[in-house]
Amino acid sequence: MAYSRMPREGLIGRILLNGAAALAMVYILLPLFFVFWLSVFNQEIPSFPPDGYSLRWFSALAEYREFASGFILSLQVGVIATFVGLVLGLPAALVIVRSQINGRGFFNSLLLAPMVVPGVVLGTALYVFQIEAEIATDLPLMGSFLGLVIAHSLIVVPWTVRLICANLVGIDRTIEEAAYNLGAGPITTFFKITLPMIRPGLVAATLFGFVASFGNLEMSLFLVGPGRTTLPIAILQYLEWKIDPTVAAASVLQIALIALALLITDHYVKLSRVV
């Protein structure tokens, strides 16, 4: 009896579910579609319908040096900050998940704080701090590459800590005991057993940490120096003077780059298992 009623109810449910999913997909993808479309408009001032289509904004992109240098700076900062975030995040996650020490909860909240504090507040605070530090120590911190990397590491850490923690919690400790039992000491066990088991978490941490750094605008605004701008800031500055489709072309490249990173990652660790 239950079976005979199933198909119709299942069908309605499926239509509703698929409909809602399709709606969400459209909502998410529509802006991306317009960005793609805009990037191949021929005219300088975007208007509908377009006069014609052209790829000239992509070549304009290459000629506009601020974008190229911004892209390289963002990439450098992103890679280094992600690395720092992993190096700090992994031991922190191990302590939070595994140790019995007091104040683990506080420690955890503290490390997640940069994610909660608004970027503008974080940027202002770091700006003031770097000025004070520069005055006190005479080190050229303000507007330096190092200052930017430190700041970006700060926003990467919450991602690495959180994602590695999530993975670590699900790890069966008896698997490590099995390694001890077979003659592996704690260090060997960590590198040969624990680390490979949290690989999905590490990959996710790397990916999200990098994206958080690469796309950061609000905090970076306070910290960049003359002649040293990240890509999001370069785009913002460009928009102050022009509204031609070059910005759309830059966005397309950025989207393509991140999509590529996701695809490559997915090839090695299934993203559906990670997120």
Place this chain on the structure above:
Amino acid sequence: MASLDLQSLTKSYGDNRVVADVSLHVAQGEFLVLLGPSGCGKTTTLRMIAGFVEPSSGNILIGGKDITTLPPWRRNCGMVFQNYALFPHLTVAENVAFGLQMRKVESIEQRKRVKDALTMVRLEHLAGRYPREMSGGQQQRVALARALAIEPDILLLDEPLSNLDAKLREEVRVEIRELQRKLGLTTILVTHDQEEALTVADRLVVMNGGHVCQIGDKRDLYERPADRFVASFIGRSSFIEGHIKGQGLFESTDGLQLKVSREINLGPATLAIRPERCRLGTSAQTCDNHLTGQVEFVSYLGSALDIHVRLGTQTKVIVQLSNQESVKEPQLGETVQIGWASTAGLLYPSDQGRESYGGL
């Protein structure tokens, strides 16, 4: 392969003694089972032997050598975990080879020993698989092969069969026993399943509340349980509360006069009777204890029938009848003759083991 000695092994967490003063000797090549309900300290004892739990006091000796303070990776114990704990990112062959790599075994020798270990558990054809691609029973055998490959002094099995379905469990425990015998491995198995324990063990250790209740072979434990707890945990018993009235006489709290053969001091006592030692119907009259009672409940078990017979307001005895053609199933409420030999009754002082496992 070596002998194992535990000397007054104790583990306390604060005031809570989870393992209290456990001493035992396991001979080389012996299969010992630690048996008890959950929380009796059997697993903690095993984990102390493996080195995962540090004893509060006492010593552990393998082959006469004190290893109490050695970390787990310096002890040569092969352990099979309840959930198998296979390395998920390594293939079956790599899992089995892990212990050999840690021992820096030369790679040709390594390959041979991995192959031998997998052949032993009949999995040589699945060497390239990952654990997640295998069934529970196969994973269990990989875990066993991994523990055997290192040629351990002692093999430790922590409820290795509890995650398998009933049919497979029976097969695997026979397999484990045969393998253990063939290799002459000193083995300790922890379980709460008495049937499993009785099938594989040379000797059993019954534990309860952190203490060892009794150590002995199967017959010792079944025929002469040391206390009420063992009598209820190994096999089944009907318990009758009462007191010893005099020479060979026991009176239940509801006034039944029963003959007993074993002597304990006068005073409150519990009489335990095995269901299969009771007789029903006319054959009951030949026993030196025979009474009449009402059938209260009958459960049909296939190969046997359990007949619950009420003898008094507080006394109920279960009779097990083997299901032969001649057996006539008694009806509920029917008045029946029941009897047992006075030698079949086991007597325990009432103050002993009362808090323990529920009787029938």
